[in-house]
Amino acid sequence: MDGGGVEASTTAAWIERHQQMYERATRHPFTISIRDGTIDLSTFKRWLSQDYLFVREFVAFEASVLLKCCKQDSSDMEIILGGVASLSDELSWFKNEAAKWGIDLASVSPLKSNMEYHRFLRSFTEPEVIYAVAVTTFWIIETVYQDSFGFCIEEGNKTPPELLGTCQRWGSAEFKQYCQSLQRIADRSLANAPADAVKSAEEAFIRVLELEIGFWEMSSSQS
Template sequence: MAFSDQLLTDGEALWNAQKEHPFVVELAEGTLDPAAFRHWVEQDYRYLLDYARVFAIGGCKARDEETMTHLLGISHAILADELELHREFADEYGISRAELEAVTKAPTCVAYTNYLLRVAYEGSLAELAAAIYPCGQGYLDIADHMATIAEEEHRYTPFIEKYTSDEFRESVEWMRTFVDHCAEEYPGEQQAMKEAFLTSTRLETTFWGMAYRRETWDSPR
């Protein structure tokens, strides 16, 4: 079994919990409260800015030209393409780019981005590969799951289409290959990779809840 598949097996319960989360199910059905989706757009925009930084740091850590080029390319694609999709979503709510960039991160978003940046700065390239993997593979698997639930087009269809697109699948396939390469190249890092993968997966799961509850710093604990 490929190491990337082993990680998915290790995190199966968390993976299933994401697919069953009411944010995910209601988005797929088109019944999600627009206020919850707006909160996701705002928070994920801020998340992606740091996610792009993580790939850029990975590119600087890479030892070979091909990996460096690909990681830096993904960082650029996030900034140029994925954030633009979020700006389009935000425009539907009358939120400007300046307002998006001024959004205060919710506690869960702070926890997730801080974790990824710490791994990027302090961890190995193998740990970084495992830490970023749940976001890519997770969104693909969840969007595929959403596509089986959605019965007709609705306001959230572009979300499903973005994360089930051929372009996104190719990006995730590269991430899987990157994880497997690191596990093979650095076998002593596999336990650290597993821990990084599971931590990011837990944070992915809580991110849906953050958006659904519209979590802020003033939310009841």
């Protein structure tokens, strides 16, 4: 405890408080259609191309979280560094998948919702954004994917076999553990943060949910 009067599990409380929006982000018709096998493959390909561009942008975001972490001499460094290091593999994975699906990544441009998300991510590279806010944002971005794709491989799924690799990437037990580590880091950082930073982190949490919903919508409809 803390400057902001924050309990240990602030992030869990936020998921409960914003449950409806959390559900809209993690049980979106796009991922539900993967799970029930009704996905239109052209929407999947759009998502894949757009997410490749997102992840390229995410590299700079994660690097900025790492930098903030290092500046405050934190023991969280190894977890965050692991996340940064895994992005190299992730970009290779996107390139392989794109080749499998006949997508030319060089000719893809970001759609509106993706660009909006890029702008949001870039705002975190400012030194004024404090670590607790940045790491909490990092946690919820990863968690939306973990929860969404994890559901696609839970019991009863009819996920097409050619999409199982995608779902495993973010839905695996290993990725879940990584998200849980980030959640513990976020909770501990928030517990030591001033009240105004906790408020900013909650606003960023809500904004991520909106942006993630927008990203699924964009993938479904090219908006």
